[in-house]
Amino acid sequence: GLARSAPAPLLGFAAVAASSGDEVVVPPGYTARVLYRWGDPLFAHSPAWRGDAGESGAEQALQAGDNLDGMHFFPLTVGGRPSGSEGLLVVNHEYCNYEYLFAPGGDGDYLAPWTADKVTKAQNAHGVSVVHVKKQGGVWKVQRGSRYNRRLTGNSPMTLSGPAAGHALLKTAADASGTAARGTLNNCANGVTPWGTYLSCEENFNAYFATAAAGWKPGPSEARYGLSAAGAGYRWHEHDARFDLAATPNEPNRFGWVVEIDPFDPASTPKKRTALGRFKHENACVVVAADGRVVVYMGDDERFEYIYKFVSDGVYDPRRPAANRDLLDRGRLYVARFDAGAAGGDFAGSGEWLLLDKHANATLAADARFADQAEVLIRARQAADAVGATRMDRPEWIARHPASGELYCTLTNNSSRTAGQVDDANPRAANRWGQIVRWREAGGDHTATRFEWDLFVLAGNPIAYPDRGDPRSGSANVTADNSFNSPDGLAFDADGRLWIQTDGNFSNAGHYAGQGNNQMLCADPASKEIRRFLVGPSGCEITGLSFTPDSTTMFVNIQHPGEAGEHPRKPTGLAAGQSMEDYLARHPLAFSRWPDDGAGGRPRSATVVITKDDGGRIGS
Numbered sequence: 001g002l003a004r005s006a007p008a009p010l011l012g013f014a015a016v017a018a019s020s021g022d023e024v025v026v027p028p029g030y031t032a033r034v035l036y037r038w039g040d041p042l043f044a045h046s047p048a049w050r051g052d053a054g055e056s057g058a059e060q061a062l063q064a065g066d067n068l069d070g071m072h073f074f075p076l077t078v079g080g081r082p083s084g085s086e087g088l089l090v091v092n093h094e095y096c097n098y099e100y101l102f103a104p105g106g107d108g109d110y111l112a113p114w115t116a117d118k119v120t121k122a123q124n125a126h127g128v129s130v131v132h133v134k135k136q137g138g139v140w141k142v143q144r145g146s147r148y149n150r151r152l153t154g155n156s157p158m159t160l161s162g163p164a165a166g167h168a169l170l171k172t173a174a175d176a177s178g179t180a181a182r183g184t185l186n187n188c189a190n191g192v193t194p195w196g197t198y199l200s201c202e203e204n205f206n207a208y209f210a211t212a213a214a215g216w217k218p219g220p221s222e223a224r225y226g227l228s229a230a231g232a233g234y235r236w237h238e239h240d241a242r243f244d245l246a247a248t249p250n251e252p253n254r255f256g257w258v259v260e261i262d263p264f265d266p267a268s269t270p271k272k273r274t275a276l277g278r279f280k281h282e283n284a285c286v287v288v289a290a291d292g293r294v295v296v297y298m299g300d301d302e303r304f305e306y307i308y309k310f311v312s313d314g315v316y317d318p319r320r321p322a323a324n325r326d327l328l329d330r331g332r333l334y335v336a337r338f339d340a341g342a343a344g345g346d347f348a349g350s351g352e353w354l355l356l357d358k359h360a361n362a363t364l365a366a367d368a369r370f371a372d373q374a375e376v377l378i379r380a381r382q383a384a385d386a387v388g389a390t391r392m393d394r395p396e397w398i399a400r401h402p403a404s405g406e407l408y409c410t411l412t413n414n415s416s417r418t419a420g421q422v423d424d425a426n427p428r429a430a431n432r433w434g435q436i437v438r439w440r441e442a443g444g445d446h447t448a449t450r451f452e453w454d455l456f457v458l459a460g461n462p463i464a465y466p467d468r469g470d471p472r473s474g475s476a477n478v479t480a481d482n483s484f485n486s487p488d489g490l491a492f493d494a495d496g497r498l499w500i501q502t503d504g505n506f507s508n509a510g511h512y513a514g515q516g517n518n519q520m521l522c523a524d525p526a527s528k529e530i531r532r533f534l535v536g537p538s539g540c541e542i543t544g545l546s547f548t549p550d551s552t553t554m555f556v557n558i559q560h561p562g563e564a565g566e567h568p569r570k571p572t573g574l575a576a577g578q579s580m581e582d583y584l585a586r587h588p589l590a591f592s593r594w595p596d597d598g599a600g601g602r603p604r605s606a607t608v609v610i611t612k613d614d615g616g617r618i619g620s
């Protein structure tokens, strides 16, 4: 026969070394450019970035939000085809860093005076951006003033839809209908539907609520979702009664949902899809099953929380676009139980999807905590507790292999798990590094209720723990050259490369010695080889991942550069008793000058565009 050259290896780039610098490092032959930064003007009338945090709340709503996280590139149709050089980039703004959002006042305190406008500014730094982007002269640029550009914030009108919409627990004094919510918050990661909409996932919504009311105590539902009188320090309740737990007790029930957004219609109202359940949503991995039903895989990112899946009642019909618009309003919600395999201890086994249905599940039917299915959805965590789901090591992103249909989920870490709490899928106590679990649905059917699973990688540190028999050194595909901790963002490209992004400890010391800054790695699902592709600047996490249809442009987010975290360089000027956040508010370039090398006045979360200098597919 004819001589044939060997197929190109899936991973075609040279590995990048771990490092602790203040820059984005990519392999030789690749270029990374900043595209869209916190504070960039989006509309024709937007103010330019000031750099001294002097923008008002209203001005922040006209600029890019903070903490860019999950993201998707929707190509525009040009000449009847999806464009590789023009589209709508939809980007989540998960949270904000007060030490950079506010300038220190005359007394040097960046929180004083605490004003209503500071609350508005923080709320407007959250939400989602829709950004028209286009490649011009070989360089991707934001199309400022495009009719598509949009900012959704913590105050934008949203519709509550699905089985829980209109329920008494979703009604407030301002919205007697229980269907007209305001704002989306803690928009972590995302999903995309085959009918061209974006799913934005509300994660740690509890952080924004607090109260000074004497005697307020969390009930079982509030406690289960982490709501507390003290809150997490956002202080919104001091100027906005919507976030005061005593004044507006049902407002927290209107967050913790998956929000569907139509990026192509700037006048559309986003919909919070209650059929997908209320928890601290990480991402939403959407799959069309063989019979046309739509399946959404979702993680609840907190220690000991669960992995869920939704299966729609209706079927997706590409020939009838309008009929698909509300498929996410009716269906079944399941939660996963991971069982040990027959051998035991081999990090593999089988599992079952447990139905969370008030009427079809006898356990829930008999449980007085849930009056109806709406309450099962609003209190999905308690329903999952009741049916005996497996408590995981912080489920973050879920991704589906484009050919095999296998699902992968990052379990980022769980230092609280004790030796008495380990199981086959969460096999380590004091799990500082995390693991990636993968599963295959029975018969390859995404609507199946049984699956088989194994661990793709047990992250660890063979530099700190050279004895490879020690589970802290990680599984065999972890080496001194690719060691990392806290896998979080996760996505496949069209060729089947698995991209892994980290959000972990960047101290580069102790348990994390030699791992450097947060990073992005690329894995071959077949060989299990993992290779480091990118290292981020100081203090950041790497998150969010999307490609153009031709895979020659990759979009990645650099989130919260300069955040204190476990910083390896403690500033010498830190006064006794001074918090790191307070120090950074006074010296905003102390930990990171990225992305403007100081010219922007402070570090800024940003979308980065990565291209291969020869124009090839990313990773090839």
Ligand code: FEO
Pocket: 094, 188, 189, 203, 282, 301, 396, 488
């Ligand atoms: Fe927002 Fe679990 O990451």
Ligand code: CA
Pocket: 069, 094, 503, 541, 543, 559
């Ligand atoms: Ca994040």
Ligand code: CA
Pocket: 188, 189, 282, 396, 488, 489, 503, 543
């Ligand atoms: Ca995350």
Ligand code: CA
Pocket: 396, 412, 488, 503
């Ligand atoms: Ca994380």
